[in-house]
Amino acid sequence: MDEKRKVLLTTSIIVDLPENDDDVFERVEPICEKLRTVVESLFNDDESVQATGVIAYDWFGEPTTNVGRCTRCNEWVTNREKPHELRGLSSATLVDGKLVCDQCR
Numbered sequence: 327m328d329e330k331r332k333v334l335l336t337t338s339i340i341v342d343l344p345e346n347d348d349d350v351f352e353r354v355e356p357i358c359e360k361l362r363t364v365v366e367s368l369f370n371d372d373e374s375v376q377a378t379g380v381i382a383y384d385w386f387g388e389p390t391t392n393v394g395r396c397t398r399c400n401e402w403v404t405n406r407e408k409p410h411e412l413r414g415l416s417s418a419t420l421v422d423g424k425l426v427c428d429q430c431r
């Protein structure tokens with residue numbers, strides 16, 4: 327199949343982390359394994375769908391992580407006018423200096 331006739335579909339989840347940094351890996355790794363297992367099992371009878379097994383980590387609170395809250399609906403969003411837009415979150419832009427998601431505009 328021509329690569330132009332494919333699409334990469336990505337979804338995302340947001341996970342609450344434990345307070346103690348030493349416990350973060352134990353919290354996140356089983357969730358990653360569950361995601362891989364579920365996605366692969368959902369499509370293992372369809373050769374036209376290939377699970378990549380790739381899980382991207384975007385840590386909230388890091389200086390370069392482009393994440394915030396829509397000031398109207400309070401959903402997690404990414405500002406598409408700034409660098410490092412997160413494709414797993416709804417897009418938002420500044421409206422009168424406040425972050426507003428596309429659904430609320």
Ligand SMILES: [Zn+2]
Pocket residue numbers: 396397398399400401426427428429430
């Ligand atoms: Zn909103």
